[in-house]
Amino acid sequence: MKSLVINTIVNAKVDEILNNFNADTMQEATPPFINLEVPRFDGNSVSDQTHLITSIFGHYQSWVIEVTQKKETSDGIIIRTEAIETPFPFIMWIHTYHIRAIENGQTKITDNIKYKTENFAFDLLIYPIIYFIMYYRKPILMDKYNKEINI
Template sequence: MHVKVTTEVRQSLAQVKAGFNEDLFLKLNPPFPSVSLLRFDGCLKGDLVELLLDFKVGKQKWVSEITYDNETPDRFEFIDEGIVLPFPFRFWKHHHILIGNADGCQIVDSIEYKANNKMMTVLLYPLLFLQFVYRKPIYKRVFK
């Protein structure tokens, strides 16, 4: 299934790219589940991001690898793919796209995911959509 959320911010592509760091990553996490960042290498191919999700009834690990990055004068993008995923996910691919424009920068979160079964995949959609909509005011505040 596919979730896509786009946010317009006022800072330039270069400023937004520079701000895609560990500090921003921590700010973007929703209140639940609580997240401990165990590793954050960055946003370039080969980098790893490792999380520990605390669901209060148990903890689960999430590890993603940056499998692609590309930069042009008006665009920066990278893809993180889940290599260790928490229940109920079995596939995760998050394409981060930053597009510079005359007014600032457009941030696109484009996620493909699959759960353990089709019904769970569909049921997760509204939760994931809301989780990424939750990021919009954070992006706007950080990149004002």
């Protein structure tokens, strides 16, 4: 199993980020070489599902992601999603979002991805691709939320 963590700090409140965590934001934050369709997005509550169809260079793959945990903390929220249907070569995908308020009205978004593929070689081969795809979101989220906060 491989894992990666990406932290993004934005000028927005936790509630604003949660209210904007939807299919449109997913599509905005996906690299253009991945044609992403989101035929179903239930929301961010436990048991909610998101169905994704990705096309990378004409190769279509479908994913079904389910929210398995949602926990409010004193400074934010943790949402854990797990793939219940994954495309080849994945056999496991867990994405945990920790969205928490930090100083000066900012929020830190921590994306923690854990995945496993058919074999260790695929795990290593796919790592830089997954890292790029997840890191691609960082400046998009920063641009989306880095504006003056009205207090």
